Amino acid sequence: MPGGLGSSVVDPAGFTWDLGGHVVFSHFGEFDRLLAELFTAGELLHHDRSSYIRFRDRWVSYPFQQHLHHLPAEDAEACVHDLLLACRRREQQSPADADFDTWLQGMYGSGLVERFFGPYNSKVWAMTPEQMASSWVAELVAPADAGEVLAALAGAARPARRWGPNATFAFPACGGIRDLAPAGRSPRRPSADRRPRGRRRPGGPHGDARRGRPHRLRPPGGHRPACSGAGMCFSAYARPS
Structure with a gap:
């Protein structure tokens, strides 16, 4: 059974x-x-x-991170601003033993972490991202391509397929x-x-x-x-x- x-x-x-x-x-x-x-x-x-x-x-x-064009303008602007900063810093890879919050900040920026990743993952896992490792869960998080996000915000393109x-x-x-x-x-x-x-x-x-x-x-x-x-x-x- x-x-x-x-x-x-x-x-x-x-x-x-x-x-x-x-x-x-x-x-x-x-x-x-x-x-x-x-x-x-x-x-x-x-x-x-x-x-x-x-x-x-x-x-x-x-x-969520691929559909920022659906957010209120103020939230979308903050998320995109921090995402672009994170993209510029991605060459500086996080250490292998980085906690999940550090990984999220490095990949998406604080705007998305504060508005979505932090509240969502704290609810799902019943602990904060700072208490979690990133080695096992990072591969389960959808990427966010800055070019596609900006194109969607401008109405020039639809987000990538599901x-x-x-x-x-x-x-x-x-x-x-x-x-x-x-x-x-x-x-x-x-x-x-x-x-x-x-x-x-x-x-x-x-x-x-x-x-x-x-x-x-x-x-x-x-x-x-x-x-x-x-x-x-x-x-x-x-x-x-």
Whole structure:
């Protein structure tokens, strides 16, 4: 049986709840081939990530540092100014044992650290970036190309395509994260016994029964992220002081 945060439970109403947030993405052909063996085409759905950060009075597309043109003018100016300074200093590499805050300051500048990276990472990891090493987490942070940022601010170009290995991801059409575990399936398992569960949504603001994830606030216009209800869609809240 899969366990820990890689499992799912079914409540008395028949809704499946994942224990933790999960998406399925991979750089490894072996893993992709295993999924193809475990699931038929209709059993595994593929989604485009659609994630936003709530900043002040608006929603900013993820990655935050690549969409500074969506910020209020004063914040955008401060972030771009410090980003350009950081770009000029990048040749002076941080020491290998630098903490995460030092790495962030060197890569993005204090404007972005104060407005986003500091509040966000303190919330996610329950400790400040100064308390964290940079060696293991730095490769998970999206880069910010100064030229592309400036072009987007000027309205001359759209930001680069969605960044990261989870820009697209897969999730079972029925069931939950537990259904991905090889221990719970055999290759090409017949799908006749896989009935859709939890297709209705209960009332109230506290849950999305389709995947057992909390409701996320929607960006203006009623837009819902495409991956809502499909395993994991982070809505990061940066609360500037």
